[in-house]
Amino acid sequence: MLRIALPNKGRLAQDARSLFDDAGLEVRTSGARALTASLGGEFQAIFVRAADIPEFVADGAADAGITGLDLVAESGRDLTDLLDLGFGRCRLAVAAAEEAGIDAPEAIPASARVATCFPRLTRRYFEGVGRPVEIIPLTGATEIAPHLGIADVIVDLVSTGSTLRVNGLRELGTILESSARLIAAPATVEGSGAASTTRRALEELTEALGSVLRARGKRYVMANVPRDRLDVVKRVLPGLNGPTVVDILNGGAYVAVHAVCDAATIYRTIADLKTLGAEGILVTRIERLMA
Numbered sequence: 318m319l320r321i322a323l324p325n326k327g328r329l330a331q332d333a334r335s336l337f338d339d340a341g342l343e344v345r346t347s348g349a350r351a352l353t354a355s356l357g358g359e360f361q362a363i364f365v366r367a368a369d370i371p372e373f374v375a376d377g378a379a380d381a382g383i384t385g386l387d388l389v390a391e392s393g394r395d396l397t398d399l400l401d402l403g404f405g406r407c408r409l410a411v412a413a414a415e416e417a418g419i420d421a422p423e424a425i426p427a428s429a430r431v432a433t434c435f436p437r438l439t440r441r442y443f444e445g446v447g448r449p450v451e452i453i454p455l456t457g458a459t460e461i462a463p464h465l466g467i468a469d470v471i472v473d474l475v476s477t478g479s480t481l482r483v484n485g486l487r488e489l490g491t492i493l494e495s496s497a498r499l500i501a502a503p504a505t506v507e508g509s510g511a512a513s514t515t516r517r518a519l520e521e522l523t524e525a526l527g528s529v530l531r532a533r534g535k536r537y538v539m540a541n542v543p544r545d546r547l548d549v550v551k552r553v554l555p556g557l558n559g560p561t562v563v564d565i566l567n568g569g570a571y572v573a574v575h576a577v578c579d580a581a582t583i584y585r586t587i588a589d590l591k592t593l594g595a596e597g598i599l600v601t602r603i604e605r606l607m608a
Contacts, residue, residue: 318359318360318361318518319359319360319361319380319381319515319518319519319522320360320361320362320363320378320379320380320381321356321360321361321362321363321379321380321381321382321383321522322362322363322365322369322370322373322374322378322379322381322382322383322384323362323363323364323365323370323382323383324364324365324366324367324370324383324384325352325364325365325366325367327367328404328405329367329383329384329385329404329405329497330364330367332402332404332405332497333383333402333497336402336404336526336529336530337356337357337362337526339529339604340525340526340528340529340605341357341525342356342357342359342360342525343356343357344356344362345357345358351364352364360518360522363378363379367384367385367388368384368388368391370382370383370384370388370500371384371388371389371392371394371396371500372392372394374394374396374500374501374502375392375394375395375396375502377502380501380505380515380518380519381399381499381500381501381505381519381522382499382500382501383402383497383498383499383500384497384498384500385405385407385495385496385497385498386398386493386494386495386496386497386498387407387409387435387438387474387493387495389498389500390437390438390493390495391435391437391438392437393437395502395503396500396501396502396503397500397501397502397503397505397506398498398499398500399498399499399500399501399506399519399523400498400499400523400526400527400530401496401497401498402496402497402498402499402526402530403496403497403530403533404496404497405495405496405497406476406494406495406496407474407475407476407495407496408474408475408476408491408492408493408494408495409435409438409472409473409474409475409491409492409493409495410472410473410474410475410478410481410488410489410490410491410492411425411431411442411470411471411472411488411489411490411491411492412470412471412472412473412475412481412486412487412488412489413425413463413469413470413471413486413487413489414463414464414469414485414486414487415485415486415487416485417463417469419470419487419489420487420489421489421490422442422443422446422448422489422490423446423447423448425443425448425450425469425470425489426469427448427449427450428449428450428451429448429450429451429468429469429470430450430451430453430467430468430469430470431443431450431451431452431453431468431469431470431471431472432453432454432455432459432462432463432467432468432470432471432472433452433453433454433455433459433471433472433473434454434455434456434457434459434473435472435492436452436454438472438492438493439452439472439492440452442472442492450470453467453468455467459471459472459473460473460480460481460484460486461484463486464484464485470489471486472492474495475488499522499523499526501519505519506519524607524608527608528605528606528607528608529604529605531605531606531607531608532602532603532604532605532606534579534580534581535577535578535579535580535603535606536577536578536579536580536583536600536601536602536603537575537576537577537578537600537601537602537603538554538575538576538577538578538583538586538587538590538598538599538600539573539574539575539597539598539599539600539601540554540573540574540590540595540596540597540598540599541565541568541571541572541573541574541595541596541597542571542572542573542574542590542593542594542595542596543570543571543593543594543595544570544571544572545570546593546594547562547572547574549593550574550590550593550595553586553589553590553593554574554576554578554586554590555576556575556576556577556578557576557577559576560574560575560576561574561575561576562574563575571596577603577606583600587600
């Protein structure tokens with residue numbers, strides 16, 4: 318049974334649980350404060366801090382884990398990125414106070430103090446741009462550092478940038494684009510012999526989660542359309558590999574077409590089908606979409 322390290326709190330924790338639920342791996346705990354849980358009876362979850370998950374996975378305490386790419390990169394551990402889960406999107410950004418008059422990372426004064434919760438990534442970044450700075454490690458609330466005189470510049474996670482603007486900070490550049498990832502140790506991914514059982518289970522988990530992610534934002538469309546308009550229907554319903562066309566019993570001039578479409582354009586798809594004379598249009602959500 319695979320042991321999966323999951324975030325114990327916050328938005329990442331909520332989104333990870335939702336993903337497992339949608340994949341048919343319901344998170345079943347003995348209580349709200351339980352440190353472990355069953356994932357649909359197939360896997361075991363352990364709940365730890367998101368920042369500790371790279372260490373748990375790299376050290377073999379967990380076979381796989383879900384955490385932010387920013388935390389994986391900051392850990393410096395050798396880990397394999399198996400799947401971009403799409404949620405928790407943010408960027409690790411460099412920012413300075415508006416009144417400082419700094420408009421680019423290259424304009425940051427030599428020996429400037431940089432406050433951050435990501436000292437490893439911050440140091441590597443400034444070495445890369447050739448700016449010698451003093452790293453001030455913090456565990457949170459970096460936005461206030463320039464106003465208290467603790468630092469001249471900050472490096473912090475940004476989603477929309479509104480928090481920076483509210484605190485009078487100007488974004489200067491991006492160090493890393495991040496999102497939640499399914500990770501594992503290379504030895505687990507490449508396992509052979511007895512370890513191959515774990516590797517296969519990990520492949521099955523990756524495919525299960527991936528199928529849910531592929532289905533999000535898609536809809537399954539079914540409609541009865543005039544047979545003589547099939548050439549146009551193929552443009553309206555391109556699907557993944559073209560629409561499926563099925564004869565209707567006693568349908569005569571009509572055939573049934575089925576296709577997977579983007580949810581974002583479903584309104585226009587339905588309108589186009591009606592213009593073609595389609596009848597019995599049905600749109601449903603998709604739970605899984607296998608590659």
